[in-house]
Amino acid sequence: MRKILIVDDDKLMRDVMSGMLEDYDVFKASNDVEALDAFRDHNPQVVLMDLRLGPNSLTGVEICQQMIKLRPGVRVVCISGAMLKFAPEYGTDGGFSAIILQPLTVDELRRVVAEQFDANP
Numbered sequence: 001m002r003k004i005l006i007v008d009d010d011k012l013m014r015d016v017m018s019g020m021l022e023d024y025d026v027f028k029a030s031n032d033v034e035a036l037d038a039f040r041d042h043n044p045q046v047v048l049m050d051l052r053l054g055p056n057s058l059t060g061v062e063i064c065q066q067m068i069k070l071r072p073g074v075r076v077v078c079i080s081g082a083m084l085k086f087a088p089e090y091g092t093d094g095g096f097s098a099i100i101l102q103p104l105t106v107d108e109l110r111r112v113v114a115e116q117f118d119a120n121p
Contacts, residue, residue, distance in 0.1 A: 001025040002117055003044040007035040007063065008079070009053045017048060017079075020106045021113060032058035039067050044074075046116045049096070051080040064095045075116035079104065 003025045008014045014028045027042045029035040031053050039047065047067060051060040058066075064076045076095060081102040097119070098112050 003027065003042055003046075004113065005029060005035065005038050005042065005044040005047045007047060007053070007060070008050040009057070010050070013050070017104075017109065020109050024113070031056070032063050035063050036066060036070075039070065043071075045120055046113060047074065047076045048079050048113075049076050051078060061095070068095050073120060075120045077112055077116060 001024065004021055005027045006014050006017050007029045008017070009030050011030070014030070018026045018028060027038045027044060029038045035047075035049075035053075038044075047064075049060040049064055053060060053063075060078060060080070064078075067074055067076060075097045078096040078099045079102065080099075097116060100108060100112055
């Protein structure tokens, strides 16, 4: 089965996104340590990454960059309510393969996830 890792410090967001992606094998993490452990343990093809994970965690950009070092070619999608035009380092320059701004829709999330799997079969 195709595997997705959802990294978000908001449990409700993790659960909502997981429910939107019921056709996939979904793993969840709430901080940098859980994210990197789950990434190593479950080897997901796609990661959905929130940018801000709380004061005691690495940023989504930093985690994304570590994941790419561990496995070049992994598809990491940035999910954020932040205005990315004011922080260009959070965009694809940060290593993300796609960006979804919140609030997200079921159709948009499923479309972007499918595109990531198509790009990395």
